[in-house]
């Protein structure tokens with residue numbers, strides 16, 4: 210198995226992050242100190258590889274590891290390769306958050322870590338495309354849909370061998386990742402836009418990246434949220 214690693218420098222966008230975290234003018238000096246320290250120590254990382262995809266009945270296999278998911282089955286139809294990956298804000302920011310006792314400062318470090326993760330995720334996306342000469346790619350991510358639940362983190366980590374450990378990423382017995390500002394998934398080549406959010410019934414999730422697609426969810430036989438919630442979310446009503 211050939212593993213590819215990325216190590217990125219965190220660029221950061223001070224104004225955007227301070228705005229998102231609603232930093233008041235009178236807290237700016239304290240925030241600036243935390244921000245500068247985060248930029249200084251941040252070392253986001255990621256690892257990815259390629260695996261063989263086969264399908265049998267309604268099951269999908271990645272290097273022989275079975276996935277029983279309607280979403281994955283549908284997304285992977287007709288493809289022969291997929292690209293498991295994990296990416297993290299890095300242990301350095303996580304450790305900084307862990308040793309910070311002040312709740313507000315910790316909240317800021319979490320927000321900055323999330324921005325570092327976002328940058329690293331975008332970098333990894335480009336790195337996967339470049340390494341394998343791919344066009345548009347999309348990813349399925351274990352844990353956000355009942356149909357592809359969190360325990361599928363285990364085979365995904367196994368597909369990456371020693372990679373996650375080498376970048377300081379740990380999978381807990383309940384399949385959560387530490388550092389918690391990390392993400393995992395399997396990229397696949399696709400001209401069609403796909404995000405788990407399109408099928409996710411958590412309509413009011415603040416991190417939603419794409420609108421809910423009821424037609425797609427119905428066609429895959431997935432759980433459909435309450436119709437009034439679907440209508441409200443289309444109308445832009447938030448909770």
Ligand code: SF4
Pocket residue numbers: 353354405406407409410411414415416417418
């Ligand atoms: S809507 Fe929220 S919980 Fe659902 S997949 Fe998207 S980010 Fe995850």
